[in-house]
Amino acid sequence: MSEEKRCWLDPEDVTPRKGSIYPAPFDAPVAGREKRALGDALGLTQFGVNLVTLPPGAWSSQRHWHANEDEFVYVVEGEVTLVTDAGEQILGPGMAAGFPAGRPDGHHLINRTKTPVIYLEVGTRAAVEQAQYSDIDMKARKDGGTFVFTHKNGDPYP
Amino acid sequence: MSEEKRCWLDPEDVTPRKGSIYPAPFDAPVAGREKRALGDALGLTQFGVNLVTLPPGAWSSQRHWHANEDEFVYVVEGEVTLVTDAGEQILGPGMAAGFPAGRPDGHHLINRTKTPVIYLEVGTRAAVEQAQYSDIDMKARKDGGTFVFTHKNGDPYP
Numbered sequence: 234m235s236e237e238k239r240c241w242l243d244p245e246d247v248t249p250r251k252g253s254i255y256p257a258p259f260d261a262p263v264a265g266r267e268k269r270a271l272g273d274a275l276g277l278t279q280f281g282v283n284l285v286t287l288p289p290g291a292w293s294s295q296r297h298w299h300a301n302e303d304e305f306v307y308v309v310e311g312e313v314t315l316v317t318d319a320g321e322q323i324l325g326p327g328m329a330a331g332f333p334a335g336r337p338d339g340h341h342l343i344n345r346t347k348t349p350v351i352y353l354e355v356g357t358r359a360a361v362e363q364a365q366y367s368d369i370d371m372k373a374r375k376d377g378g379t380f381v382f383t384h385k386n387g388d389p390y391p
Numbered sequence: 392m393s394e395e396k397r398c399w400l401d402p403e404d405v406t407p408r409k410g411s412i413y414p415a416p417f418d419a420p421v422a423g424r425e426k427r428a429l430g431d432a433l434g435l436t437q438f439g440v441n442l443v444t445l446p447p448g449a450w451s452s453q454r455h456w457h458a459n460e461d462e463f464v465y466v467v468e469g470e471v472t473l474v475t476d477a478g479e480q481i482l483g484p485g486m487a488a489g490f491p492a493g494r495p496d497g498h499h500l501i502n503r504t505k506t507p508v509i510y511l512e513v514g515t516r517a518a519v520e521q522a523q524y525s526d527i528d529m530k531a532r533k534d535g536g537t538f539v540f541t542h543k544n545g546d547p548y549p
Binding site for chain 1: 398399400401402429430432433434435436437438440442460461463465467473475480482485486487488489490491492494496498511513515
């Protein structure tokens with residue numbers, strides 16, 4: 234079977250990408266995060282699926298919510314702290330979380346333990362999208378390309 | 392936090408639905424399959440996420456492919472046999488598979504072991520969809536509602 238048509242994989246064979254594209258200093262808490270883009274590797278385009286490893290202390294992202302894209306998380310290994318407007322909740326292996334598009338409740342995951350956390354994340358791929366950040370002066374917008382990050386008033390980051 | 396806005400869950404708390412809506416006799420190999428609709432329980436609408444248990448001998452579905460919906464599978468527990476036009480491939484815990492919309496290669500999963508298999512499946516929710524079945528005289532179509540199954544020539548099943 235040609236590589237192009239292979240429909241299965243072992244995530245170990247997918248090269249992870251590390252860190253984030255946030256402007257400094259917002260990239261720092263996310264710097265240790267590693268994402269393996271399983272969906273892309275399998276040729277999927279309608280939603281993204283990443284296998285994410287958070288080393289001790291790392292965050293999944295800055296706390297945010299999406300206007301147009303549903304998001305889903307399934308914990309594979311370790312215990313991770315989910316932070317939302319409602320507070321904190323520890324999610325262990327086999328537990329799941331979901332964030333419907335447009336629900337204005339910022340969320341992110343933090344590894345407060347001493348061992349790595351591994352989780353699967355799924356998100357719809359909308360061509361046009363906005364993300365709002367709950368705790369920092371940042372917002373993001375994409376319009377067919379990649380996200381552009383600005384201050385909340387629209388001023389660009391350097 | 393109200394039940395409506397809870398954004399996390401333990402799949403153990405989601406009631407599974409058993410079996411399939413295929414016409415007989417095509418429902419028989421799938422009769423033991425249990426699906427927990429995690430995405431629905433979390434309020435997601437753009438894609439479905441199910442945690443599926445296949446007891447020994449059970450199939451995920453009849454072998455099929457979708458015209459409009461991407462599909463993704465991640466094995467949580469056990470070893471499952473993936474069947475496609477290319478043959479058979481065993482997928483163990485942590486392995487993944489993906490089936491891009493419109494790729495005409497029918498696929499399904501069979502538990503040929505003596506212990507349950509558990510996997511996560513993700514599929515886009517298209518309003519209009521067609522499914523083609525590789526090994527049997529059946530096709531399916533939905534147009535805003537649920538799937539309707541017919542013979543390949545369009546004649547209804549009783």
